[in-house]
Amino acid sequence: MSAGHLPGGPAGRLRALVGRHYGGRAPGEPRAVGYLYLLPAFILYAVFLLFPLCQTIWLSFVHWDGLTVATEAGLDNYRDLFRDPVLRDSFLHALALLVFYAALPVAIGLLLASVLSRFRVRGMTFFRTVLFLPQVLAMVVVAVAWRSILAPDGLLNDLLRTVGLEGLTRSWLGDYTWALPAVGAVGTWVETGLCLVLFLAGTQRIPRELYEAARMDGAGAVREFFAVTLPGLRAEIAVALTLTMIAGLRNFDLIYITTGGGPGTSTSVPAYQVYHRAFEINEVGSAAAVGVGLTVLIFVLTVAVTRLVEGRNTT
Amino acid sequence: MTSRFERVAGYGVLILFAIISLTPVVGILSSAFGSQSSLDTGFSLPDGLNWGNFADAWTRGHFGSYLANSVLVTVVVVAVTSLLAVLAAYAFGVMRFPGSTLLFYLFVLGLTLPQEALVVPLYFDLRHWGLTDTYWALILPQTAQSLAFGVFWMRTYFRGSPRAVIDAARIDGASSWATLWRILVPMGRPAISTMVVIVFMWTWNEFLLALVMVSDEAHRTVPLGLAFFQGQHSSDTALLAAASVLIALPVVIVYVLLQRRFIEGMLSGSVKE
Numbered sequence: 001m002s003a004g005h006l007p008g009g010p011a012g013r014l015r016a017l018v019g020r021h022y023g024g025r026a027p028g029e030p031r032a033v034g035y036l037y038l039l040p041a042f043i044l045y046a047v048f049l050l051f052p053l054c055q056t057i058w059l060s061f062v063h064w065d066g067l068t069v070a071t072e073a074g075l076d077n078y079r080d081l082f083r084d085p086v087l088r089d090s091f092l093h094a095l096a097l098l099v100f101y102a103a104l105p106v107a108i109g110l111l112l113a114s115v116l117s118r119f120r121v122r123g124m125t126f127f128r129t130v131l132f133l134p135q136v137l138a139m140v141v142v143a144v145a146w147r148s149i150l151a152p153d154g155l156l157n158d159l160l161r162t163v164g165l166e167g168l169t170r171s172w173l174g175d176y177t178w179a180l181p182a183v184g185a186v187g188t189w190v191e192t193g194l195c196l197v198l199f200l201a202g203t204q205r206i207p208r209e210l211y212e213a214a215r216m217d218g219a220g221a222v223r224e225f226f227a228v229t230l231p232g233l234r235a236e237i238a239v240a241l242t243l244t245m246i247a248g249l250r251n252f253d254l255i256y257i258t259t260g261g262g263p264g265t266s267t268s269v270p271a272y273q274v275y276h277r278a279f280e281i282n283e284v285g286s287a288a289a290v291g292v293g294l295t296v297l298i299f300v301l302t303v304a305v306t307r308l309v310e311g312r313n314t315t
Numbered sequence: 316m317t318s319r320f321e322r323v324a325g326y327g328v329l330i331l332f333a334i335i336s337l338t339p340v341v342g343i344l345s346s347a348f349g350s351q352s353s354l355d356t357g358f359s360l361p362d363g364l365n366w367g368n369f370a371d372a373w374t375r376g377h378f379g380s381y382l383a384n385s386v387l388v389t390v391v392v393v394a395v396t397s398l399l400a401v402l403a404a405y406a407f408g409v410m411r412f413p414g415s416t417l418l419f420y421l422f423v424l425g426l427t428l429p430q431e432a433l434v435v436p437l438y439f440d441l442r443h444w445g446l447t448d449t450y451w452a453l454i455l456p457q458t459a460q461s462l463a464f465g466v467f468w469m470r471t472y473f474r475g476s477p478r479a480v481i482d483a484a485r486i487d488g489a490s491s492w493a494t495l496w497r498i499l500v501p502m503g504r505p506a507i508s509t510m511v512v513i514v515f516m517w518t519w520n521e522f523l524l525a526l527v528m529v530s531d532e533a534h535r536t537v538p539l540g541l542a543f544f545q546g547q548h549s550s551d552t553a554l555l556a557a558a559s560v561l562i563a564l565p566v567v568i569v570y571v572l573l574q575r576r577f578i579e580g581m582l583s584g585s586v587k588e
Contacts, residue, residue: 016331033491034410037419041403044395046457048437049425055436066439112332115325129574130333133340136570136577138520140538141559144545145339148346148552155342193336198582239582250429253522257542274431279527284435291432302427 024164067287077289087290090268091297093180094249097269100184101191101248106240107196110233114225117203117211128200131193139253146186147173147258173259179267183258187251193242202236203229222260238309242302249298270294343563346556368557377532378558381540386517388536392518393511395458396548400465400510405495407466408473409481419470425463430523433460438527452528453536457521461514468513468583472506473499505576510571513580514518516566 053213059089060077064070081087121127134142149155150172172182214224250269255261261276262267268276270290278287348365373379406412407419433456441452476499484494500507525539535543541558548554570577 008557031410031412034406034415036564037410037491039400041399041422041466042418044399044427044455045422045459045462048456049428049433049463050421052433052436052440052456053428053442056432112328115321115328117435119322120331121325123576127329128578129571130336132574132578133336133567133570135581136516136566137340137563137565138522138538140520140522140541141343141563143338144541144555144559145343147545148555149339149342155338189335192332194581196332197578243582246427246429250431252431253538256522256526256546265504271429271431275523275527278435278438284439285361287435291429291435294429295432298427298429311498313325 001118056288056291058294059285062285064284066278066284070285073285077286078293080286081289081293086265086268087270087286090267090270090273090290091293092250093267094271094294096180096270097184097187097251098245098248099179101187101251102241102244104188105191105195105244106237108192109199110230110237112196113199113203113233114221117201117206117229118221124200128196128197132197133193134190135194140257142186142190143254143257146189146254150182150258174263176263176266179259179263183254183267186254186258187248191247194243195240198236198240199226199233202233206232234309238305241305241309245301245305246298249294249301262264270297321419343556343559346552347560349556350551354505365553368553369561371559372561376540376544376554376558377535377539378537378561380533381535382561383535384450384534385536385538388450388457389515389518390444391450391454392461393514394459395454396461396465396514397507398512399458400462400469401495401500401507403466404469404473405491405499408476410491418467422463422466425460426467428463430460434523434527437524441528447528448531448534450534453521453525453534456524456528457518461517464517465510465514468510468580469506471504471583472503476502508573509576509580512576515569516577519562519566526588 059070061073061075062070063073063076081091151157151169152169152174155171160166160169170178173179175182210228210232211224214228219227250271251269252275254281255267255269255272256275259267261272270293274287274294276287277283277290347368349368350365402496403422407415407422437456438447441447441456446452446455480498480502481494484498489497520538521536522538522542525536526542529535529539537558538583544551544558545555
């Protein structure tokens with residue numbers, strides 16, 4: 001529809017011209033109208049997001065079983081994050097999983113992107129679609145698929161047997177040592193495509209002349225990577241780390257379906273403990289404290305990454 | 316320029332990663348079309364296309380009704396989020412009013428906030444209001460959480476929309492309402508469709524909220540249905556796989572068609588000002 005069809009006559013035009021002096025106003029309305037546009041979204045957001053967030057913080061300072069009257073807990077629930085070995089381990093597991101969810105995918109993505117940036121890849125759209133695919137699958141579906149791959153008679157063990165590594169086969173998700181790396185590997189599978197797609201887009205923005213200059217100076221592939229590709233991808237690395245770390249720390253669906261935190265508590269993570277404590281063993285206050293702890297961890301890591309990777313000049 | 320060896324190695328690595336990416340997907344597909352009697356939980360090539368598993372998942376697994384629930388919840392969440400996000404982002408993007416920066420930051424907060432920080436009180440609130448085991452318990456919190464992304468994403472669009480167009484509309488006497496719906500929304504179709512597909516995917520795939528809010532079978536969404544089904548019949552690989560395909564298919568189809576919108580939207584998730 002073109003602007004010519006819009007209502008309003010000379011009067012409207014005059015009003016608009018007068019209104020111009022106030023600058024930055026809403027089109028043709030007093031500025032307070034902004035609040036009206038905002039109101040419906042804000043009400044919903046406040047009731048179902050901001051309000052529960054405040055309640056979580058309040059709950060983290062009480063002992064409550066979900067039924068009877070809550071009692072003051074002071075900092076007990078937070079102290080437990082460090083004292084209770086199960087909770088402490090959950091946070092340590094989450095940090096260990098970040099190696100699989102964030103560090104490995106970024107490293108693999110960088111390596112591949114630097115190889116692929118050296119020539120024009122044909123069929124890039126196809127590869128991009130395939131590599132990014134794990135990102136759009138429901139985590140529940142990913143979990144079901146990998147559960148069967150990692151099962152005692154699943155594809156992974158079949159492969160190991162075929163190549164004669166019979167001795168390495170095991171019940172990957174039922175093994176105290178291997179369950180956490182096995183779940184982590186699924187994370188690597190999900191996140192690597194995202195990193196690669198980001199970095200490939202990034203390398204295309206790096207000016208060709210920089211590569212040519214590096215080659216004129218006799219830089220090999222390795223020098224070229226550290227001198228041109230890596231600095232050129234700073235912004236993308238920050239984005240990739242942020243997204244993958246958040247995904248890794250929010251990781252509930254995968255753990256719930258593949259291992260349920262087990263065997264024992266060897267794959268328990270904070271996201272799982274929030275659910276377990278609030279809805280399975282009725283320690284609501286403790287669950288809230290874990291939720292707050294997880295949120296703080298996410299914010300701290302996100303800010304740290306932005307500061308470290310992007311430098312301080314980006315506010 | 317680049318050596319032949321580098322090219323071959325490059326393609327080799329790409330193909331290897333593409334195979335790794337696709338293996339679990341192909342595995343699911345092959346068991347979904349495989350025969351139900353095979354006890355092997357590993358992958359085996361199916362003996363022909365076996366649609367029976369889908370029929371079974373639909374009726375015996377009740378995935379027909381789970382899909383209906385998922386469709387209902389997703390349609391409402393996407394529609395309400397899109398409408399409210401466009402309105403709010405319009406205010407943030409083109410109007411100036413006191414407190415707008417603070418209010419905008421409140422919305423952006425929701426982008427990095429893990430659901431685990433909300434779900435516990437949400438459950439007790441909604442139970443108190445008598446809303447657990449209703450569609451509202453799935454729709455309202457998911458709309459609120461999607462608004463964080465919607466408002467952030469659409470504000471970027473409104474900020475980037477040409478000022479001259481808005482000014483021209485104003486000079487023609489158009490109200491802010493008319494300017495939004497007759498000019499900015501039609502112009503912003505690409506940005507809006509990105510928001511729609513992202514919110515669609517998130518809502519369709521949501522699991523934790525459904526797990527907490529829904530205990531009766533009548534309101535189960537597909538991801539929740541799959542989780543329960545796998546808890547009860549974990550050996551029934553063929554049926555599990557067929558159900559997985561039913562869940563993944565709608566999102567994958569939209570993804571293949573609108574790949575760029577998906578990638579663009581999902582990569583914007585990290586906030587930058």
